[in-house]
Amino acid sequence: TYLVTDNCIKCKYTDCVEVCPVDCFYEGENMLVIHPDECIDCGVCEPECPADAIKPDTEPGLDKWLEINTEYAEKWPNITVKKEQLPEAEKFDGEDGKLDKYFS
Ligand code: SF4
Ligand code: F3S
Numbered sequence: 001t002y003l004v005t006d007n008c009i010k011c012k013y014t015d016c017v018e019v020c021p022v023d024c025f026y027e028g029e030n031m032l033v034i035h036p037d038e039c040i041d042c043g044v045c046e047p048e049c050p051a052d053a054i055k056p057d058t059e060p061g062l063d064k065w066l067e068i069n070t071e072y073a074e075k076w077p078n079i080t081v082k083k084e085q086l087p088e089a090e091k092f093d094g095e096d097g098k099l100d101k102y103f104s
Pocket of ligand 1: 039
């Protein structure tokens with residue numbers, strides 16, 4: 001599966017949802033997640049994210065993100081249409097440690 005990771009938080013550009021062929025993105029207040037059981041590993045969303053927040057789970061060190069994507073895909077509503085990015089997306093792009101500070 002592919003996973004949404006830290007740098008989506010407080011940016012939420014949502015370009016990713018437009019290209020997903022199986023509509024497997026789910027929306028929290030500050031970030032999206034991918035449903036790992038629905039993702040078909042096509043990879044088209046990865047280059048679409050302006051914040052470079054989408055990674056394949058084959059990358060090392062993403063265990064925590066697999067847990068978060070799995071848990072919140074069951075809790076948050078599905079999103080299939082792009083919307084405006086969060087107002088301070090540019091400012092927060094690349095900030096370290098967003099999970100601990102702003103996850104929602
Ligand atoms: Fe959707 Fe493909 Fe991205 Fe998985 S890899 S979330 S199926 S666009
Ligand atoms: Fe987040 Fe990137 Fe999608 S910032 S909402 S994963 S386009």
